[in-house]
Amino acid sequence: MDSDVRFEGAPRGPGRVEWAVVGGGIGPLLLAATDQGLVSVVFHARETVRDRALRGLAARLGAEPSPARRDGTGPLAEPIRQLEAYFAGDLRVFDLPLDWSLSSGFNRQVLQELEATVPYGTVVGYGDLADRVGRPGAAQAVGAAMGSNPLPVVVPCHRVVESDGGLGGFGGGLETKRRLLALEGVLPQPLF
Helix, strand or coil: CCCCCCCCCCCCCCEEEEEEECCCECCCEEEEEEEEEEEEEEECCCCHHHHHHHHHHHHHHHHCCCCCCCCCCCCCCHHHHHHHHHHCCCCCCCCCECCCCCCHHHHHHHHHHHHHHHCCCCCEEHHHHHCCCCCCCCCCCCCHHHHHHCCCCCCCCCHCCCCCCCCCCCCCHHHHHHHHHCCCCCCCCCCC
16 A cells, blocks of 8 residues: 555444554555454555554544554464564464455455465566456556555555556555565565
């Protein structure tokens, strides 16, 4: 998701929302979870982006996000553990409950197809992903769905590329996309 922090879908009723900012090989990430699962991952989560994202989550989810528990329990404990393992190169498949309430319609369909069928270390073209969801010719709409992804990294929009081999766009920035693809062995690691 880009730093504009847009959320899609209808607001829900109140519920518990916990958040934490964690480090990673790509800079600080804001993670948020409800009792249903991980609901949001936001890139470049320094103070301004973090605060804007938390306001957006409160508006969209109908509950004021609270900091994650420090005792290692709660809905963020497992997402934090798995993201740390992913960035350490020790995890290739996330096994987390996901709360899809910030995505709907075509965007959710595309993101769920991506999450289910494009494994670690592989890429798919925007047009190919459009074909997979039964919408040939909807490559631009797939690109828009990738830009609306509330769960980047876990729902791997970084694995969607242009058919000519170009990286395409990425809400977290192209350098972040390159680093994620290098971590997964799709691109060579940067020399420095």
